[in-house]
Amino acid sequence: MSLPLRQVGSSGLRVSVVGLGCNNFGGRIDREQSIRVVHAALDRGITMFDTADIYGGSRSEEFLGEALRGRRDRAVVATKFGMPAGLDETYDRGGSRIYVRRAVERSLRRLGTDHIDLYQMHEPDPATPIAETLEVLDDLVREGKVRYIGCSNFSGWQIADADWCARSGHLQHFVSAQNEYSLLRRGIEAEVVPACERFGLGILPFYPLASGLLTGKYRRNQPPPPGTRLAGHRHAAQLEDASVMDVVDGLRAFAESRGVSLLQVAIAGLAAQPGVASVIAGATRPEQVQANAAAIEWQPSAGDLAEIDRITGVAQRT
Numbered sequence: 001m002s003l004p005l006r007q008v009g010s011s012g013l014r015v016s017v018v019g020l021g022c023n024n025f026g027g028r029i030d031r032e033q034s035i036r037v038v039h040a041a042l043d044r045g046i047t048m049f050d051t052a053d054i055y056g057g058s059r060s061e062e063f064l065g066e067a068l069r070g071r072r073d074r075a076v077v078a079t080k081f082g083m084p085a086g087l088d089e090t091y092d093r094g095g096s097r098i099y100v101r102r103a104v105e106r107s108l109r110r111l112g113t114d115h116i117d118l119y120q121m122h123e124p125d126p127a128t129p130i131a132e133t134l135e136v137l138d139d140l141v142r143e144g145k146v147r148y149i150g151c152s153n154f155s156g157w158q159i160a161d162a163d164w165c166a167r168s169g170h171l172q173h174f175v176s177a178q179n180e181y182s183l184l185r186r187g188i189e190a191e192v193v194p195a196c197e198r199f200g201l202g203i204l205p206f207y208p209l210a211s212g213l214l215t216g217k218y219r220r221n222q223p224p225p226p227g228t229r230l231a232g233h234r235h236a237a238q239l240e241d242a243s244v245m246d247v248v249d250g251l252r253a254f255a256e257s258r259g260v261s262l263l264q265v266a267i268a269g270l271a272a273q274p275g276v277a278s279v280i281a282g283a284t285r286p287e288q289v290q291a292n293a294a295a296i297e298w299q300p301s302a303g304d305l306a307e308i309d310r311i312t313g314v315a316q317r318t
Contacts, residue, residue, distance in 0.1 A: 007277070008202035009201045009202035016045060016278060017277075018281060019046060019048030019281070020048065020050065020282070020283060022038075022063075022282070023060065024282050025051070026055065026059025027060075029284050035067040037285065038067035039067060044289060045293065046289070046293060048278045051064050051078070052080035058106075062111075065113060068111075077117050078118035078150070079111065081099075081103040081121065082103075082121050082122040085103065093125075094127060096132065097132055100137065104140055114145070116147070117147045121151045121154075134149075134166050138172045149175065151176070152178040154177060154192070160198075162174055174201055178204040179192055179206070180205070181205035181206070182266065202275060203277060216261060216262040247312050248262075251266070251308070267296060268297075268298045269304075
């Protein structure tokens with residue numbers, strides 16, 4: 001089975017419209033279950049696999065690499081660097097030339113591959129000039145260790161600044177931006193989305209299901225079902241937030257009126273937003289992977305999108 005492929009921004013990189021977030025690997029699920037989830041994603045046509053060097057205490061990269069053994073050519077492997085990855089936070093983080101070199105070698109070793117398809121800076125580093133980070137990333141692309149570069153958690157002005165530095169210095173430029181984005185959390189539409197459109201970056205939303213609030217599992221003022229993501233989690237307080245649950249209930253009613261699930265509205269509705277290349281959704285079971293991939297089969301009309309905008313209006317800038 002296959003999923004539609006989309007171009008990432010103005011680059012030549014093409015990825016499945018639904019991707020697999022591997023942040024649960026090595027944390028919520030073990031090696032064997034992680035491998036089953038990856039194989040289910042491949043079987044369903046997902047090509048985009050997103051991880052980071054800090055996920056699961058670095059085990060996420062290891063598990064993903066093991067799962068892709070013998071199937072590497074079927075996957076676009078994206079990982080991230082820059083957040084604290086060791087005990088020494090002075091040298092084991094950020095975007096310095098020394099650290100990026102160290103980080104990429106570690107990731108390549110854990111992933112068991114000779115190249116990373118999309119190497120993303122996990123967060124801005126105020127201590128290092130962005131030009132220095134772009135220079136070392138440019139070297140990695142020229143050496144063949146990295147194919148494309150991207151950013152994560154950057155603001156609109158930081159995306160613009162990085163693009164100017166890259167183009168003025170004749171360096172590789174970011175082709176993607178990975179930020180939190182869902183129909184419940186639409187804050188990036190104010191500045192990040194316009195910056196991505198202007199400078200040719202594809203958007204890779206993380207937390208597209210708003211930490212599970214848009215899966216349909218949770219109800220207003222009811223405790224999270226045992227074993228779910230929000231059970232015992234600090235974000236469970238959102239279930240008592242009237243403004244949040246008004247939007248969730250509105251989207252649920254909208255989904256029911258269209259004969260689809262809230263999950264379908266959450267994923268397909270987000271995929272229909274300008275600039276979105278791949279909706280990065282996490283999973284802990286093969287069935288979740290299959291449901292996430294199937295969600296894209298619903299195609300919202302212009303009228304549907306307008307109604308979603310109306311329902312989520314109170315949450316668009318949160």
